[in-house]
Amino acid sequence: MSDAYMEYDGFLFPHHAVTKESMEFLANEFQFRDDDIYNVTYPKSGTTWMIEILSLIKKHGDPTWNNTVPNWERAPWIEELEAAQKLNESEECPRLITSHLPKQIFMKSFKNSKAKIIYTIRNPKDAAVSLYYFAIMSAFYRDPGSMDSFLKEFLTEKMPYGSWFEHVKGWMEMQGKDNFMFQTYEDLQKDLRGSVIKICTFLGKELDDKAVDSVVENSSFNNMKQNKMANFTLLAPGFMDHEKSPFMRKGIVGDWKNNFTVAQNEYFDKIYKSEMQDCSVKFPWDTSIQE
Ligand code: PPS
Numbered sequence: 597m598s599d600a601y602m603e604y605d606g607f608l609f610p611h612h613a614v615t616k617e618s619m620e621f622l623a624n625e626f627q628f629r630d631d632d633i634y635n636v637t638y639p640k641s642g643t644t645w646m647i648e649i650l651s652l653i654k655k656h657g658d659p660t661w662n663n664t665v666p667n668w669e670r671a672p673w674i675e676e677l678e679a680a681q682k683l684n685e686s687e688e689c690p691r692l693i694t695s696h697l698p699k700q701i702f703m704k705s706f707k708n709s710k711a712k713i714i715y716t717i718r719n720p721k722d723a724a725v726s727l728y729y730f731a732i733m734s735a736f737y738r739d740p741g742s743m744d745s746f747l748k749e750f751l752t753e754k755m756p757y758g759s760w761f762e763h764v765k766g767w768m769e770m771q772g773k774d775n776f777m778f779q780t781y782e783d784l785q786k787d788l789r790g791s792v793i794k795i796c797t798f799l800g801k802e803l804d805d806k807a808v809d810s811v812v813e814n815s816s817f818n819n820m821k822q823n824k825m826a827n828f829t830l831l832a833p834g835f836m837d838h839e840k841s842p843f844m845r846k847g848i849v850g851d852w853k854n855n856f857t858v859a860q861n862e863y864f865d866k867i868y869k870s871e872m873q874d875c876s877v878k879f880p881w882d883t884s885i886q887e
Contacts (some may be wrong), residue, residue, distance in 0.1 A: 636697070
């Protein structure tokens with residue numbers, strides 16, 4: 597378990613993943629390309645799911661790439677130094693690139709690039725529960741302690757990559773731009789096929805029905821849970837210990853109901869309402885937030 601985060605530009609980051617050098621490389625040397633595709637998320641919001649979907653779309657539904665190359669090589673995290681250095685050398689086209697960075701930092705380097713960005717967002721209650729178990733099993737986060745103390749921290753800016761609210765509201769400012777699309781985890785669950793078709797349209801990629809079927813089948817929770825190239829079991833247990841909690845844990849909507857007490861839920865709703873009052877975008881979970 598990591599006992600320290602590193603601070604950069606006012607944000608905390610897990611020091612196993614992000615360093616001052618990696619952020620300086622991103623700011624000064626990383627070359628954004630207009631045909632890149634960026635998969636951006638707040639942690640535990642559907643990052644790896646979107647990597648599977650985008651990898652399959654890129655290969656017209658052929659699952660060979662997904663089944664033979666780890667996800668962190670197919671769509672590397674831009675905030676990791678070695679990954680960003682390799683990306684600069686890469687001849688892949690389009691490059692699929694992942695990031696958990698807040699918009700405020702990402703945009704300093706991205707500037708006016710025409711590259712496409714898909715921002716996947718999930719009910720913060722489910723993201724919090726997912727992150728709680730991830731913090732138990734991975735070296736990237738501090739020991740979460742009790743759910744009560746973890747939630748208090750989750751609802752502040754003292755989280756790696758900033759607070760969920762800051763992250764989401766920052767990225768939502770991109771709404772309406774031609775090169776930006778936001779996708780909810782909940783819609784992926786509700787209608788994966790329809791979501792895949794929308795993503796293809798946004799990317800200007802035409803897939804026939806058989807190819808779309810293959811994207812849907814190969815990016816299902818059960819398929820990804822079995823796929824070593826998608827489930828992180830190739831990483832050393834020092835980084836992720838799946839005995840404590842698997843990375844591909846439950847993959848459902850609404851698991852917060854199994855984890856929060858009534859008081860924790862009320863507290864969450866109170867902070868959510870106050871933090872999101874200045875956000876005009878409506879999300880599928882908004883109706884469940886108590887008045
Ligand atoms: S990370 O560490 O930020 O990259 O994690 P991330 O991939 O964003 O989130 C992990 C959660 O996403 C779930 N997941 C899926 N759910 C449904 N279907 C598919 N195909 C899928 N792939 C990943 C994963 O199980 C984690 O959620 P929880 O709630 O913990 O199960």
